Structure formats: structure tokens, C-alpha cells
Amino acid sequence: MENNVNAENSENQSLELEIGKEFSSLVELENSISKYENKTMANFTKFNSRTIEGARKKGLKRHINPILEYAALNYRCVTGLRPQQSSFRSNCPVVLTVRPNDCGDKLVIKSFISEHNHICSKAMCDHYPRKRRLDTDSRIMESKLVTMKVNKKILQNDLMKIHNKIVTLKDIHNLVT
Secondary structure (H helix, E strand, O other), rough: HHHHHHHHHHHHHHHHHOOOOOOOHHHHHHHHHHHHHHOOOOOEEEEEEHHHHHHHHOOOOOOOHHOOOOEEEEEHHHHHHHHHHHHHOOOOEEEEEEEOOOOOEEEEEEEEEEOOOOOOHHHHHHHOHHHOOOOHHHHEEEEHHHOOOOOOHHHHHHHHHHOOOOOHHHHHHHHHH
């Protein structure tokens, strides 16, 4: 019974993002990517994308539903970006390519390279800047505390307890600027 449940979970995980899967809107695609990120402890970002308007300027003639927003859209694992940057650098080959279908009414996954060349763990995932980000209200309150010269180490510990997120001293320093 347990093996059957595990097989079903891994099957559902792979079905969320597979070649040929269609999405009726960008929001639906991003929700599916977010679920996949949470399950696999990966972190994707948009890169090398083109809006419908930008594609029309380059000569796109066919109809694409404006709800889709993009004529070409690529997602990449964040560890595959910015080779000059010292953190999160491993030139990960994971790429998700999304294009509108032939009718122009849905987004379709055209290709998906899903094998990472690095470890995808909860600990690594929690340290990504996007996962560490605080909500707007918290940032405003914390920046006021920082300007009042509150001890940053104590503030860091409090933020980590309140928000249950990793918070670095650099994040606190960046609240001021």
C-alpha cells in the first residue's frame, strides 16, 4: 500500500510539468511551477522571454490570446544563472521552455530539462533570496527598527522566530537601503 502511494506521488509530481502540458493562462502556469518548486525544492526564474507586444514588433503575425502575455517564455533554475556571481553558482542545466500553441489560445511546455547538477534540499531552498523575502508590512516595520539602531543580531533572531524564515544580517542591512 505504501509503495503504491509513493508511486502515485512521484507520478503526480512529474505530471505537473511535462512536455505537451497546456495552460490557459500565465497564472495557471506559474501556480504549477510554484507547486513543482515546493515539491522538488528547486527555484525557477524567468529568463530570455518575449512579450506578445515585443514579438509583434519583431514581426509576429499570428494571433495570440492577450491573457497569455508572452510569445516566448523560458524558466531556468536560479543556480544556472549569473556565472560571475559567487553564490548559488553551478551552471545548472535545468530549463523549461514554454510557447503558445498553434491556435494561440494556450501556453504549452515545449521542452523541459529536469535533471539538476546540484543538490536540491530544503536547507538550500530556504537560503534562496526569494524564499527569505519578507512581506511588505514586515519590511516597513523592520526598517523602522533598524533606523532606530536596534541591535541587528537580536532583530535577526526575532525575525527568524516570527516569520519562520532564514534571515541574514545582509537582509537586515538591505532593509535600510
